[in-house]
Amino acid sequence: MNESLADTVKVGPVAARYAFALYQLAKEKGELEAVTRDVAQLALLLDSEAQSAWIFDARVPAREKRERIERLALTLAPITANFLRLVADKRRLELLRELPAAFKRCALRGRNAVEGRVESARPMAPGELAELCVSLGQVLGKEVTLRLQVEPSLLAGARIYVDNRMLDVSAQGRLEGLRTHLNSARLR
Amino acid sequence: MELRPGEVTSVLKKEIETYKGETSLQSVGTVLSVGDGVARVYGLDDCMMNELLEFPGGVRGVALNLEEDNVGCVLLGSATKVKEGDVVKTTGRIISVPTGPSLLGRVVNALGDPIDGKGPLAVSQSDYMPIERPAPNVVEREPVKEPLQTGIKAIDAMIPIGRGQRELIIGDRQTGKTALLIDTILNQKTTGGGDPKNPAQVICVYVAMGQKQSTVVDLVRRLELGGALSYSIVVCASANDEASMQYLAAYAGVTMAERFRDEGRHVVIMYDDLYKQALAYRQVMLLLRRPPGREAFPGDVFNLHSRLLERAAKLSREAHKINPKAYKAGGGSITALPVVETQEGDVSAYIPTNVISITDGQIFLESSLFNSGVRPGVNVGISVSRVGGSAQIPGMKKIAGGLRINLAQYRELQAFAQFGSDLDKATQASLTRGEKLVEILKQGQYQPVPVEEQIMIIHAGTSGALDDFPTKRIPEFETAFLALMRESHAAVGKEILETKQVSDKSKSVIDAAIKSVKKQLVG
Numbered sequence: 078m079n080e081s082l083a084d085t086v087k088v089g090p091v092a093a094r095y096a097f098a099l100y101q102l103a104k105e106k107g108e109l110e111a112v113t114r115d116v117a118q119l120a121l122l123l124d125s126e127a128q129s130a131w132i133f134d135a136r137v138p139a140r141e142k143r144e145r146i147e148r149l150a151l152t153l154a155p156i157t158a159n160f161l162r163l164v165a166d167k168r169r170l171e172l173l174r175e176l177p178a179a180f181k182r183c184a185l186r187g188r189n190a191v192e193g194r195v196e197s198a199r200p201m202a203p204g205e206l207a208e209l210c211v212s213l214g215q216v217l218g219k220e221v222t223l224r225l226q227v228e229p230s231l232l233a234g235a236r237i238y239v240d241n242r243m244l245d246v247s248a249q250g251r252l253e254g255l256r257t258h259l260n261s262a263r264l265r
Numbered sequence: 266m267e268l269r270p271g272e273v274t275s276v277l278k279k280e281i282e283t284y285k286g287e288t289s290l291q292s293v294g295t296v297l298s299v300g301d302g303v304a305r306v307y308g309l310d311d312c313m314m315n316e317l318l319e320f321p322g323g324v325r326g327v328a329l330n331l332e333e334d335n336v337g338c339v340l341l342g343s344a345t346k347v348k349e350g351d352v353v354k355t356t357g358r359i360i361s362v363p364t365g366p367s368l369l370g371r372v373v374n375a376l377g378d379p380i381d382g383k384g385p386l387a388v389s390q391s392d393y394m395p396i397e398r399p400a401p402n403v404v405e406r407e408p409v410k411e412p413l414q415t416g417i418k419a420i421d422a423m424i425p426i427g428r429g430q431r432e433l434i435i436g437d438r439q440t441g442k443t444a445l446l447i448d449t450i451l452n453q454k455t456t457g458g459g460d461p462k463n464p465a466q467v468i469c470v471y472v473a474m475g476q477k478q479s480t481v482v483d484l485v486r487r488l489e490l491g492g493a494l495s496y497s498i499v500v501c502a503s504a505n506d507e508a509s510m511q512y513l514a515a516y517a518g519v520t521m522a523e524r525f526r527d528e529g530r531h532v533v534i535m536y537d538d539l540y541k542q543a544l545a546y547r548q549v550m551l552l553l554r555r556p557p558g559r560e561a562f563p564g565d566v567f568n569l570h571s572r573l574l575e576r577a578a579k580l581s582r583e584a585h586k587i588n589p590k591a592y593k594a595g596g597g598s599i600t601a602l603p604v605v606e607t608q609e610g611d612v613s614a615y616i617p618t619n620v621i622s623i624t625d626g627q628i629f630l631e632s633s634l635f636n637s638g639v640r641p642g643v644n645v646g647i648s649v650s651r652v653g654g655s656a657q658i659p660g661m662k663k664i665a666g667g668l669r670i671n672l673a674q675y676r677e678l679q680a681f682a683q684f685g686s687d688l689d690k691a692t693q694a695s696l697t698r699g700e701k702l703v704e705i706l707k708q709g710q711y712q713p714v715p716v717e718e719q720i721m722i723i724h725a726g727t728s729g730a731l732d733d734f735p736t737k738r739i740p741e742f743e744t745a746f747l748a749l750m751r752e753s754h755a756a757v758g759k760e761i762l763e764t765k766q767v768s769d770k771s772k773s774v775i776d777a778a779i780k781s782v783k784k785q786l787v788g
Contacts, residue, residue, distance in 0.1 A: 087307050087334075090333045090334045238293065240310075241292060241310045242290045242291065242292055242293060243290070243291045243292075243293040244291070245291065254284075
């Protein structure tokens with residue numbers, strides 16, 4: 078998969094609604110920590126094809142899925158367990174794929190934080206990265222966490238992707254900008 | 266335009282020196298799916314409606330559907346380089362095209378990029394204007410009152426078009442719709458001598474949508490031969506271009522026309538044709554999954570045409586005082602001549618009825634007339650011009666009144682024509698008169714007739730002077746008569762043009778000339 082797509086996992090409107098409901102309820106009941114742990118556990122389960130195949134397999138009857146969900150629910154907090162039951166009853170198990178990403182997004186928004194990625198032409202020192210996070214956070218008014226990725230094709234500088242926005246301060250981007258600028262220059 | 270190396274280098278030096286690499290937070294998204302000229306993009310949080318988007322590889326797109334979790338957009342260029350996962354950037358610009366005098370004499374595509382191989386356009390950033398703009402409002406307008414001469418006798422005499430009017434040209438394929446447009450462009454040379462800098466020169470914009478490229482090439486060559494390209498702009502989105510380009514071309518064309526209108530100039534814009542534009546629009550909208558309505562056209566197909574044609578207007582002389590920001594000078598106009606192709610003469614189909622109801626009149630071209638040798642095949646019985654009458658010059662109005670009545674009587678009696686000598690004298694006289702008039706209204710392709718000559722030859726018919734003249738020899742008479750008027754009585758034509766009237770003295774000169782030419786031809 079393309080790197081940039083992996084970074085912005087698509088969350089459909091349905092999954093976003095379910096995840097937000099789960100997040101809000103957990104927060105209201107003061108069980109955010111437990112639910113967050115549960116979602117992380119679910120994410121692990123979903124990551125292994127062998128253990129999670131039955132959830133998305135159309136050949137597995139709904140009743141069997143429900144039973145297995147009940148067994149799974151034993152290990153989870155009551156809110157998460159109910160959430161899984163509801164999803165199974167509504168026949169929306171498909172959206173569990175997007176749940177970890179959607180829940181994480183809700184959690185980040187709840188903390189007024191964003192995660193992003195910085196492409197840099199050369200490796201950055203940890204201090205530099207932290208400084209970048211702070212100054213970017215001041216601009217956006219949010220707590221910013223950045224993941225570093227070295228991209229030599231930028232020639233120099235960096236390119237920051239955060240929250241569906243891009244800040245381009247790379248030599249490559251500048252040259253690209255100069256090219257469009259020259260293409261639209263007046264010729265007489 | 267020649268590119269001189271020194272010039273370009275100096276431009277580059279200046280541009281590089283003053284180049285400010287602006288770093289701002291840009292909205293980005295990722296391509297989810299792409300195909301059939303449309304793409305769905307995830308992200309693009311603060312994308313605007315109709316915003317220009319940038320895809321990798323220099324491909325551009327327009328955002329048309331802003332949905333909850335994605336943006337649906339059309340690609341303006343080859344989609345082969347765009348793939349899933351590509352980064353899409355917003356530009357902060359609504360889709361816009363270059364405008365201004367440097368476009369005159371050029372052939373451009375729907376984005377205003379030249380496609381005639383004559384080099385780049387000399388335009389600057391400030392010449393770019395968004396293609397979707399509001400039409401002039403009520404106080405900025407004025408009723409239509411100046412004539413737009415097409416040079417076609419049947420139209421100028423009986424279906425007069427005024428500057429600022431929207432007159433539909435409707436007919437089946439192969440009935441001479443495009444030929445009529447070419448003649449109209451050629452005839453505009455009489456307004457300002459073909460010099461685009463002359464403020465009296467009417468500027469012509471021809472928008473080809475879904476046309477064959479060979480047709481467009483032929484048209485451009487015709488205009489070049491007739492010396493008409495210098496005051497014309499051809500916007501071409503031919504049948505092989507993306508559907509998005511085909512439907513946007515109309516808006517691009519009218520935006521280029523508006524620049525001249527707002528500077529106080531007169532423009533005539535031709536959309537050839539709006540039926541194909543609606544088809545292209547339908548294709549794009551269905552791919553974007555907008556709900557289909559009648560004949561699978563989207564619900565806003567009426568608005569597609571009405572907001573386009575509403576931008577044709579006659580501006581008030583005071584327009585620049587009312588709204589100095591929008592207008593540099595008042596009194597300008599855009600005359601729109603949209604074309605709609607019908608299938609098997611069916612004018613009650615969806616798109617034709619829509620456009621008929623929007624426009625200020627229509628010119629029906631009939632294949633039966635065309636094939637029986639009446640060319641242009643204008644059916645004057647059902648063609649109308651709702652506002653053009655007040656724009657006709659008085660001299661023509663007087664003469665055309667008689668023409669209309671004579672032709673109406675002729676059409677009514679035509680069914681009895683086969684009874685021949687059994688008819689009474691009055692009926693026979695009406696039939697002969699009608700026959701002569703129909704012959705007079707015939708006209709060769711690419712031969713527009715100036716208005717003063719139209720008045721003279723129509724006078725020859727309506728005065729009855731040709732009733733005893735053989736019908737078959739009328740073209741011959743017309744040529745000889747008009748040649749005589751041009752050579753020996755040039756003052757008459759000049760007087761008609763200046764006073765816009767035919768004085769009694771001129772009338773007697775014309776009558777004498779008719780007599781002498783008749784004598785010369787029949788002996």
